[in-house]
Amino acid sequence: MVNLEILGKNARQAAVSINRLDDETINNALNICAKALIDNAEFIKRQNAIDVKNAVDKGLSLAFIDRLTLTDKVLQGMAEGLRQVASIKSPRGQIEYSYVNEYQGIDIKKINVPFGVIGIIYESRPNVTADAFALCFKTANAVILKGGSDSINSNRAVVGVLKDALNSLNIDANAVTLIEDTSRETTLAFMRLNKYVDLLIPRGSASLINATVQNATVPVIETGAGNCHIYVDEYADINKAVEVVYNAKTQRYSPCNACESLVINSKIIHTALPLIAERLKEKQVEIRCDKLSYQIIKDYPYVAKALVADFDTEYLAPIISVKTVDSIEEAIAHINAHSTRHSESIITENMQNAEKFLNEIDSSTVYHNASTRFTDGFEFGLGAEIGISTQKLHARGPMGLNALVTSKYVVRGDGAVRK
Numbered sequence: 001m002v003n004l005e006i007l008g009k010n011a012r013q014a015a016v017s018i019n020r021l022d023d024e025t026i027n028n029a030l031n032i033c034a035k036a037l038i039d040n041a042e043f044i045k046r047q048n049a050i051d052v053k054n055a056v057d058k059g060l061s062l063a064f065i066d067r068l069t070l071t072d073k074v075l076q077g078m079a080e081g082l083r084q085v086a087s088i089k090s091p092r093g094q095i096e097y098s099y100v101n102e103y104q105g106i107d108i109k110k111i112n113v114p115f116g117v118i119g120i121i122y123e124s125r126p127n128v129t130a131d132a133f134a135l136c137f138k139t140a141n142a143v144i145l146k147g148g149s150d151s152i153n154s155n156r157a158v159v160g161v162l163k164d165a166l167n168s169l170n171i172d173a174n175a176v177t178l179i180e181d182t183s184r185e186t187t188l189a190f191m192r193l194n195k196y197v198d199l200l201i202p203r204g205s206a207s208l209i210n211a212t213v214q215n216a217t218v219p220v221i222e223t224g225a226g227n228c229h230i231y232v233d234e235y236a237d238i239n240k241a242v243e244v245v246y247n248a249k250t251q252r253y254s255p256c257n258a259c260e261s262l263v264i265n266s267k268i269i270h271t272a273l274p275l276i277a278e279r280l281k282e283k284q285v286e287i288r289c290d291k292l293s294y295q296i297i298k299d300y301p302y303v304a305k306a307l308v309a310d311f312d313t314e315y316l317a318p319i320i321s322v323k324t325v326d327s328i329e330e331a332i333a334h335i336n337a338h339s340t341r342h343s344e345s346i347i348t349e350n351m352q353n354a355e356k357f358l359n360e361i362d363s364s365t366v367y368h369n370a371s372t373r374f375t376d377g378f379e380f381g382l383g384a385e386i387g388i389s390t391q392k393l394h395a396r397g398p399m400g401l402n403a404l405v406t407s408k409y410v411v412r413g414d415g416a417v418r419k
Helices: 004-019 025-037 042-058 062-068 074-087 128-136 149-168 183-191 206-215 238-250 268-282 291-297 309-311 328-338 350-360
Strands: 095-101 108-112 119-122 142-146 175-178 199-203 230-232 258-265 286-289 303-305 319-325 341-346 364-367 405-413
Touching: 004 119, 004 142, 004 175, 004 183, 025 042, 025 074, 025 128, 025 149, 042 062, 042 074, 042 149, 042 328, 062 149, 074 128, 119 128, 119 183, 119 206, 128 142, 128 149, 128 175, 142 183, 149 175, 183 206, 199 206, 230 238, 230 268, 230 328, 238 258, 238 268, 238 341, 258 268, 258 328, 268 291, 268 319, 286 291, 291 303, 291 319, 309 319, 309 328, 319 328, 328 350, 341 350, 350 364
Parallel strands: 119 142, 119 199, 142 175, 230 258, 230 341, 258 319, 286 303, 286 319, 341 364
Antiparallel strands: 095 108, 108 405
16 A cells, blocks of 8 residues: 555655745746657556556546547647646736735735645546646645556556656656555545645546545545536527527447437427437437427337436436426526536527526536536636535635635734733
8 A cells, every 4th residue: 555644755755845946947847747748648648558548448438548548639628728727827926815904004915825734535537637736836836646556557657747747857756746645545545645735626427426525534625526507598599499409419428528418498389399409319318208309209219218317317327318498597407406516507589588598507517508518717718627526615616726725814014912
């Protein structure tokens, strides 16, 4: 079993060291790391191929393998993520609040500061390795990474490249640490390493997130699974609805921001649903229908009757559920009851209905006439993202740099004593 005490102590020392670096030095290091990922792309892909082959041999799903695979395009995106993070102004050192207490003779400022050491527990998405490092390093946090066993070779390769780049710049390479022991016992021990880890962020399945929340003694930011909805309103432009649903469901099946649940107003369903089904048929998407929607498209291929559980399921696969509603109020009630508070969209030309939906849906990100696939730190201009928070404390939605700083009050006086 790996010695987490030593890893934690080294990360804590690295965090102190990083916080002494100025922003220019940090940004230069991120750009050097981005270049290193591209320069070492063939090595990283060879290591990734080992993980992909193992996943194929185990018979793991296509969605799983999609998340696992590092292509040239994915590696370019990882490098671009580092460069974009380098180009964004750091929140570190920003003054959030300022007050002069003239009576007491003190100057008070609330300033953004790093957490210190951030732990990331994630499953088989090796691109997270670079994203997590970039965001933590930019905000002068050290990061300890705990990836899944299915991506261990990929993660080891990416972290090795990043460490070599940091070493070449005489920056403490313990700024990024990978826990290579993938056992459950080590994972549980990591969740309780509150002596050294200041914040823990789980990324992955609902079971991983729930296990982290239930077992961790380190403070946790809860990132959620994505049972994302699109509501096709009675005032929808049907052509827009068809294309948005098609994109949100089929562009990629594996991300948590893919649409899993379709809600359609009964006043438009007879026209809209056959056209949506026809478009989804191109990708052989299975449509699991409630009673009315099944009657409308029962003769289409890839159609089945929905079970109660379907309306709460994150498929991460070419499957989508359909629920019929009679009003926007019913749509909002259904979505709030069944969503995971991730991302929901309304397709409508009625501005009053759009505003009602945007105001009353209780999710981290809400859309009007747009695909849920945009819920992403890169698309939101945050650079890479550390995860998508579905909780309401500290951070919510795509978490970029601002989610990775805390604050402290700095008070200055001249021999001030309280009167």
